[in-house]
Amino acid sequence: MMRRRLLVIVFLICTLFELCSADAASDTEIIKKLLEHGYDWRVRPPGINLTIPGTHGAVIVNVNMLIRSISKIDDVNMEYSVQLTFREEWVDGRLAYGTPNDENPSFLILTAGQKIWMPDSFFQNEKMAHRHLIDKPNVLIRIHKDGKILYSVRISMVLSCPMHLNDYPMDVQVCLIDLASYAYTESDIEYRWKPENPVQLKNGLNSSLPSFELTNVTTDLCTSQTNTGVYSCLRTKLELRRQFSYYLLQLYIPSTMLVIVSWVSFWLDRGAVPARVTLGVTTLLTMTTQASGINAKLPPVSYTKAIDVWIGACLTFIFGALLEFAWVTYISSRSFYRHKTVDSARGSLLIGAKQAMIIPNTTLRKFSDPAQNIEMGLPLEEDNEVWIRQTLPTSNGIPNHLNDEAAELIVFGPRKIRKTLKITQFIRNLRLYRWFQRRFEVQDNAKRADLVSRALFPTLFLFFNLWYWTTYSRYKVPDAK
Template sequence: MNRLNCFIILLAVSIWIIGGNGDATSDTEIIKKLLGKGYDWRVRPPGINLTIPGTHGAVIVTVNMLIRSISKIDDVNMEYSVQLTFREEWVDGRLAYGLPGDDTPDFLILTAGQKIWMPDSFFQNEKQAHKHDIDKPNVLIRIHRDGRILYSVRISMVLSCPMHLQYYPMDVQTCLIDLASYAYTESDIEYRWKKQEPVQLKKGLHSSLPSFQLNNVDTTLCTSKTNTGTYSCLRTILELRRQFSYYLLQLYIPSTMLVIVSWVSFWLDRGAVPARVTLGVTTLLTMTTQASGINAKLPPVSYTKAIDVWIGACLTFIFGALLEFAWVTYISSRRKKICSSRNSLLAETRQALIIPNTVVAQFPAEEGAETTETRVDMSITESPDVWIRRHGNGKIVTEVNGHLGNKNDESAELIIIDSKHKNRRYIWWTNFKNLRLIRWVRRRLDVEDNAKRADLISSEFLN
């Protein structure tokens, strides 16, 4: 630093002597002399590293910024808006004007139209930007007596922020602010962060975002290499966490309620077709509309998001409740069709087989039974019923399971039930029903109507 100070002082004295007006102490006179004859604002000032001959190395530009606000974080366009005060500081020995202890002012402020050399800084991920001009241009150019220059400007920008939405709406996004020189390579300009507080945040900025929370701000380097050279670059990393409370109230709780409402149809009678259809279709359409509203706020990405899994699960439950009602209606209508068909076989446990134009074998009641009525043993639950018509002594008789009927009819139909097939099926079915878990479930769901049993199973599953 001693060599640097000596260089700056010697350069300032030389310029002051060349100017010829050592008695000029007013700001106007000093600025006029500095920017007068001999100063070219288009030429880069020399560096401060005296060990490098010629231009003495690159100009060191120290950067810091104050982030005033972050708003309009757009998930569809993957961008966000930021307003900040951007500050740069460098040394231009050609603008040094004083010596330690003299009566010259500590610094001078340039006005609009007074040009000096400035770094050609630009933001690499910037889409739109503008400087603030109300009511005066919000620009500060301050020249210190040792040639140090401070440039401060207030700007608003729309910056690109590529987002990864796999965990939406429980995601954490990382947005960047990249600063680099557009024309000067790192051999001409070297950017450095200010050692103390390189990035300052306005008070309350962490919790002032509409749908995000600013978790952390970090700084790093991002030197970029292109076909035209290597350029010095500074990067600001903003870590934004999406606030989940909004989506909990606007999405998760309403969708959960829609699923629960769709399950109400399990407790409605299957005959209430308009009520159950309206309930199922309405909840399905409402959930579809809600899903469309959520997807409208997101870009059409190719991967699956966490919100897609949730919405898909809700739609599956609601659609399943609607399908359950369709199944109940089908079972009920099929049962009625079987009962109403003339040539169909109605088989129920301990009930008679009604077979038109067919001899119904009647058998006496079992010994010890309380009733004296004849028993019609036509069940097909455990023992198969085999009807065989044969001739005996010139008569046509009907045999049912080895028992001869009391009367016969030549016009009766011949029905033979495959005993082997029935035996295999009912042996398996009997073994299955004897399982302990199945017996417990049958006791809980002891309903004769199969259609009603489907509703009962669905409601028991929810309980």
């Protein structure tokens, strides 16, 4: 009984072995029959449009791709690296080996060295590229029984990506992947995107981007015409938005702090020359170093970038604070020497006035009683000023103010007030003006300059920020050409 069971098992094993050998032989025979009996891989297969005589039109190549990763987006060289699985499908009627319901296998897989005709596709904006060969060449060639061929390969490429950096670092870049035939014109090969999911993205693709976010992927046609003919072309547009958080933490916040630190000098006494000079020069040099580090990561373009506007404004505010201290020092020195000269000159004038101008035993007072003016019959106008100069009698050499003597009237005509003076007087009478005058009315002009700068610099910087962020914070997608 045991012996009979062993014989049955051996029989089944031999039967399965023969079946497997028959299947393997049939695949090999089919491939050998297809490739060795009159098939020339150097000749383009005919198209499938039977209405066109001869070659029946161009070969339709359906394309789709899986983007695995995007990395190393280089702003200086304007390029980026991408790894993708590239797939092409076309029909070669010469390789058809069966009908849909026969016993032949659904498809055959070719190995390296078994050549068939393939489209001569190339990427127009490719700088460097290579296929992956570890552990085996990452290439798949599958032949279906109806003659449809699937070609799949995993490749890594460095592609050119012209960038528009006007809004850097709040910019959006559109990088392209252009696919075309190198030798066959549009009448021989026509590329078409696969109707469903022409471009697929691997899960977690955004995590592979160090400083960008992939916001949108679209497909388009880019058929081009050259001296040798019209070539079919497919285009993939990758919309990449730059991550702003890095620049906010590394540039905008530190530079804003430097500008605010430079304003501290307005609260320091003008006599603290070493402190104010050190503060201004240090912030200026720090901002210059930071600007140099940022520009080293960018190409030397001829237009102005958003980051250039910000750095230039920060440098202007810091340099302006330094110039303000120089102005304060100049005003202070000029006022000091001027007051010293005037005081010395004023002493000599007073001495001369006492000796030559002042008349002893006289008094001068203003006479402005309207009733007395009328009694005297003086034809005075409303704006006349009347002064009385009176000689005082003396008693034992001492002036006596009790006795009234004849007095001399001095009448000054009315002053002509211009319209500008009236407007100025009206403004000075305003309550708001008087408040500002009391707040900033400082006899020392140098101190007044510091007080004005404390309010002027922050206000101007605030208005600049409003304009800057309103202008550049809106992401604009450039046109890809």
